[in-house]
Amino acid sequence: MAESLEATRSALREESRGLLARRNVVATGAGYKVTSGKRTRTPCIVCSVTRKMPASELSAADVVPATIRGVATDVIETGPIRAFQPPTGRFRPAPGGVSIGHRDITAGTLGCLVRKGGESFILSNNHVLANSNAAAIGDPILQPGPHDGGTLANDHIANLEAFVPISFVAPEPPSECGFAQAVIALLNAGCRVIGSGTRYRIVSIQQTPNLVDAAIARPLAAASVIDEIHGIGAIQGTVQGALGMRVQKSGRTTGLTTGEILQVDVTVNVQYGPGQVAQFTDQLLAGAMSQGGDSDSAVLDEQKRLTGLLFAGSDSTTIINRIEHVFGALGVTR
């Protein structure tokens, strides 16, 4: 048998160029032939094709012969083979799990698509799409986010549609406030120049418990987004998060990771910047499965049902908004 596999490899070396020149063939290799769904002990040359077609629809030169140099062949359908695309790249259409951000932030993660009034919107965090309350409705959203090279000229994918304001617990330190006021004044001057009716303001500081860090953006074109999650696929409905649930997410920074919901009914103080803290209630807490830039990854269970939106974490934990609160606060559905 070993000799026979050697013969197969030898034949493959001679023939792979000719096989790869045939229509639909995307890969060749030495393997064992699969007959009626079962792997046999017959070594063969395996041709991977984008799509299996009847020999009658192919020209004679494109048909993979049953044997080559006395070695059996097998044809399997793999679909097109693509280089793995890192989530920090530019995606069109853009799925959930890839880099996105308001033009004034670094970068976060596109959560998923949601529906409102019969239209599709991009769902992510307030701190990703609305710059932690600082953005104006209609502001441009870039994919990839600015930190990943996204520019307004080339990567403008959507405009901010709505956000749930975050209530911060502690006021910013005085020095920060002075800076913030200067920035706000500058931004408002810019608004007047471009004739925008929107004015920026420093958000009033009050202690109201938050349930979500969420916002939606309206895609400029329906074809620029796709209703699936990078590396996971289509979302299969929603489910309420519960203690012990195994979950997975696909995010800009750490890609596809898994974890377990270790706490429910969590009240947590989250830092948004120096001296800027917001308290959230009724959160889910999972083990470490994220880092900066992974907000706002959609969190799904093992059956790919959407259960929450990742928005914060520590070295050993990940904090997740319940999806039912996100949908309720924004008036959206799947």
Next chain:
Amino acid sequence: MPPSIQEVKARHEARLMEKPGVVAVGVGRDADGRQAIIVSLDRERPDTRAAMPEVLEGYAVRVQVIGPVRAQ
């Protein structure tokens, strides 16, 4: 009917969150798999640990260090 762990947590939460270094309070499980109120700290805080009750209205209280929680 004894109160649920959610009710007990809700009753004591504000007081627990006020202790220095407490960043989160939630409902989880202890090492034996029993429901417990989990208090999370930003770093090791002996004084806060010492001030924590071991049991609240029949439910175990567990203290753990998770580090500061930041928006990601």
